[in-house]
Every structure is written in structure tokens, then in C-alpha cells.
Amino acid sequence: MMLLILLGVPLFAAVVLAFVGDRKYAAEINILGSALNFAAGLGLAFQVYLEGPSLAAGKFFFVDAFNVYLAVLTSFVSMTTAVFSRRYMRREREHGRVGHMGMRFYHAMFQVFIFAMLLCLLTNNVGVLWIAMELATLSTVLLVSLYRTPTAIEAAWKYFILCGVGIAQALFGTVLLYFAAEKVLGEGGDALLWTNLSLVSDKLEPTVLSLAFVFLMVGYGTKVGLVPLHNWLPDAHSEGPTPISAVLSGLLLNVALYALVRCKVLVDGSTGTHHAGDIMMGFGLLSILVAAFSLLRQKDIKRMFSYSSIEHMGIATFAFGLGGPIATFGGLLHMLVHSLAKSSIFFTVGHASQMHRTQEMDRIKGLIKGNPLVGWGLMFGVMAIVGMPPFGVFTSEFLILTATIKDAPLLTPFLLLGLAVAFAALFRKVQPMVSGEVPSYQKPMTVANLPVLLHMALVLIIGIYMPDFLNQWFHIAVELLK
């Protein structure tokens, strides 16, 4: 029941917001809708905590220890992003970067996007998962081009075409998966349900499934932003409105990785080898290295942090590819803490670039003196994201590193190199921005405090003390993903 409410709220909010349009209280309705959604998410989490996994609407939706925390995370980050976007988008409107229709479109599509991601996470049907993933792309394409500048349109076009092509490969993979599944499970919708497939994965035809995985990997890997399929990601993140960058980076990439991991479990179950995991490790490691070295030469602040997202998605993909209880646990935790830390960074980056009216890092200076919350927020956010203790990212990266040393010792130097380069690059770039005197063109402004503080507090708490229920879910999820 909670599950259906969780899916229904954003859809309803989208319809309401499409009618409300650009009125004064649209942003408040957006926040209210997202808050209700988060409440439903908490309700669902509570239900899973008490009663364990369940199905809803026949067998159409399902929730287990793996997708429940991602669903709650999605509803939580969408709520804080809605809070952040209220002030942010109002200011963009005052600056004339968005028009009347633009605001109506922005609010409605924001909710449709949240709905699409939740549908991805909670659907039991592999085909519907694909449809929802495509819907998530389509709903954000025109948000990326919201400002209608030539670069924004270029970025959105690239996003549309590359993700469209990529996701088409995933559909071919899904067709092959269905082909293998219907031989075992019979025809009809039941053959595409995760809950059925995971039971019979060892009976599925291995040759077909390994072929299917190549297509699924390319398809969903494009959406995860894995190198060399990542070209759309930095453009879309840097040209779209900052709240959208925050949810793209913090949520959409996670959802795509979720789909990939589910597929990997099936394929590994069928082939009985570690073939799919090896492919994921390769893509993951390549992403870490390429993104880390790309970080060094960035000039645009949002572009830089989008490369950091590629790096972290690479780490998580690598961890799931490596498999084993410790690495999988680390991967699950990494998805959570990266999402919280990265969206918080994008909030502060949004404020910083509005204060300076530019995204060029050379012109952003003196943040701590100009606005302590933004300055320190960015500083601590970066410390968290590069994996400094005691933040949660340290814990997850440490787990993944330990597992690598144990299971794939030869890859450890590459992983360490990537982490070290990313560490150095981010610190070198962020230091001049937060320190120093306030430049003359910096404009003081009031900022939304709550989202940043909340996110950073959570990352810190998870780093120091992992709550019991989370621990329990992760352990169950590790069993599921074995």
C-alpha cells in the first residue's frame, strides 16, 4: 500500500504543478509534494523493516532490502532538492534566465522525473524498468535545455541522442533476456519479473544471457556515465539548472547502476562464472582513472564535479563487479553516501555560482568570507567526497579497497592512483575558491541552509556510526546479490 502511495504522490504532484504553473506558491507545492513523498518513503522503509520484502499490485511492484534504501534515498534527496530549488529558481527567474512557461515546465517535470526513478526502483518487471529509465531521460532532456542558450541546447541534444542510443541497446538486451526466460517460465508478463527470474537464474541459457549482458551493460552503462560512454554527462550536468544537476548526479546514476547490478546477478547466476563481474570491473576502473585525470583540467565548477560523479560511479561499479560480501557492502554504502555528499556539493556550487554569476572557477573566490555556510559547506563537501575520515565515503572506499587488496591485488595500485589523483585535483581546485578575500563582483545572498546541513550531517553520522537497520538491510542485500 505504502508502495503505491510512494509512486502516486509525485505523479499527482506533477499534474497539480502543471496547472499551478508559475504562480507564487508553486515552489511550496513542489516542496510539499516531495515532503509527502518522503513521508511515504519512510513509511515504506518502516514496513520493510518490520515485515520484510513484499509485493504490491499483484506482482507488479516489489520492495526488498536492496531497493528500499534507494527508494527512500530518492525521495529524501528530491525533497531537499525541492527546498534548495525554491530560492535558487526564484533567483534565476529574477535574472531572467527562465521564463513563465519554463517555470511551469520545470516544476512539473521535476516531479515526473522523481516518479520515473521510483518506478525504476520499485517495478518488478524488467521491461517496465527499461520504460521508466527512458522516461527518466525524456523528462530531463528539456530541463537540461531550460535556459535555451546555445550550449544548453547542444548539451541537451547530446544527452537525448547518446542516452537514447544507449538505452536502445539495453532494450535489445532485455529482449534477449525475455527470450531466455520464456523458455523456463513460460510466456507472458511473469517471465520478466525479477522475483521469478532470480529463482530460476541457474536454468537460464548461459550463452544467451552473456550476449544479453553485453547489450545491457552498454545500455545502462551509458546512463551510469561509465567511460567510454560518458560523453553526455559532463555537458548535461554543467548546462542544466543546478537542482537538476544535483538530482541527475545524486539519484539518476544510482538508479541506472541499480538496474545494472540486478542484471548482473541474473547473468552470473546463469553462467556460473564471474564473466559479467569482470566486465563491470573493467568499465569501473577505466571510469575511475579517466575521470580522475580529467578532473585536473577542468575550468567549469559544475563540469568538474560531474567528472567526480563519473569517478564515484566507477568506484561503485568496480565494487559490484568485484563481488564478495565486503566489496558489495562497500558498493551499496558508496551509492548512499556519494548521493548525499554529491547533491550537497551541487547545492553549495549552485549558491556559489549565483553569488559570482559565473561557473568559471577562476572567478569564484573568497567563499568562506563572503558566505561562511557556502564556503565551509563546499569545503566539507569536498573533504567528504574525496574520502577523508570520518565521513561515510571514507568507510565505503576503505571497504572496497580492502576487498580489492584481498581479491584482486594487482588492480590495487590503479585504484589507489585514481583515488589519489582525484583527491589532489579536487583539493587544488577548491582551495582557492573557498579561501582568500571577497572579490568586488561577489554578491551577498541568503541561501537555503537546511539541505546542505542535513546532507552533511547524514554523511558524517553514517561515517561514524552505521544505524542498525541500514546495516541489517545491507547484509540482506549482500546475500541477495551474491
Added chain:
Amino acid sequence: MNIHNAAQIISFLAALVLLCAFGMLVQRRMYGLIHLFAWQGLFLSISTAVVGFVAGKHHLYISSVLTLSLKVVLLPYILHVLIQRLKIQKEVETVVNVPMTMLIGIVLVIFSYHLTAPVREISTLVTRSVLAIALATVMIGLLMMITRRHAVTQIIGFLAMENGLFFAATSATYGMPLVVELGVALDVLIAAFIFGIFFFHIHTTFDSLDVEQMARLKEGD
């Protein structure tokens, strides 16, 4: 109609679908491209109906009608209107010359046959032989998107890919579950509206639909 005849009809239609894909690789004029796309959709729709008839799968009739209305009537119509509104007549040059693209296309077909060999071997369906052609259609659509620099041709390539995917679904299996097919059709429809909006945005911002002009976002500038 016995199974043997049906298999031949389906193979024949598959050949026509592939022929349309190659035709699109060569065709330079916009209207010609749209007509080829519509023909491809028509062959696809007929073959879906034939498969539905032979296999006794009635939900394939729905897919067939859906394909007919979406890919033969609605999408070509939308593209027609857009082209007239935006006054596009001839296409800009391709990145790779035509004989070369044809050769790459042939290689892709061979590659597809090679790739789908294990699936064909274990399949017992009438339609198994056309899976390779479906994959080849997807690949040729992809090739078209890479070698053309015009926004409209890129979109037609994208839709041709979608045709190939649909064809794969009816040939590898007797169609995906209906809810999935309806969802995919909905996504294609939404995508059609979005690229329509895009054409206008690109046209007003860049004064033409040549995507070569969109090269401002680059690394290391």
C-alpha cells in the same frame, strides 16, 4: 497458411525491412528518407501481423496496429510537417561517403549474423532466422546516426533503430508482454514530441539543423 509458407513470408518481409535500412543509408533527400522510414514501418507491421496469425498470438495484432498507426502514419506525418515548417529540402553532406557507409553496413550485417548465431541455434520459433536482420537494422540505424550531421536524419536513424528493436522482439520471442510494448510505444511518442520541440529550438538558436555547429562544449579549451 502453413508454417513453411509463413516462415518464407516473414523472411521476405525481413529482407524488405533490411533493404529499407540500406536505402536510408544512401538517401540524401529528406522526403525520400521519411518515405523509406514509413515503408519500413509498414513491412514491420505486416510481418508482426503474420507472426501473430501463425503463432496464434492475438496480442501481436494490437502491436501490429500500434506500429501501423505510430510508425507508418503519425511519425512520418509529424516529420513531414516539421520539414515543411522549417523549410528543409536537401540534406547536408555526410561525414563518410556513401559507398563507404554501404560497405560498413554490409560488415554490420555479417557481424549481426555472427553475434546471434547461438540464439538461432536454440530457438524453435518460426521467426528465428530474422533475429540477425533485426540486430542489423539496429546497427544500421546507429551507423546512420553517426554518419549524418543533420538533426532530422539523426532522429530518423534513431527511429529506425527503434524499428529494429521492435522487430527483434517479435522475432526472438513472439513479442514482449503487452504492457511492455505499450510502454515502449508511449516512450517513442513522447520522444517524438520532444524532438519536435528540439528542432525548433535548434533552428531558432543556430539558424540551421546542422549539428556540426553544435561543438562548443569541448574538453580542454
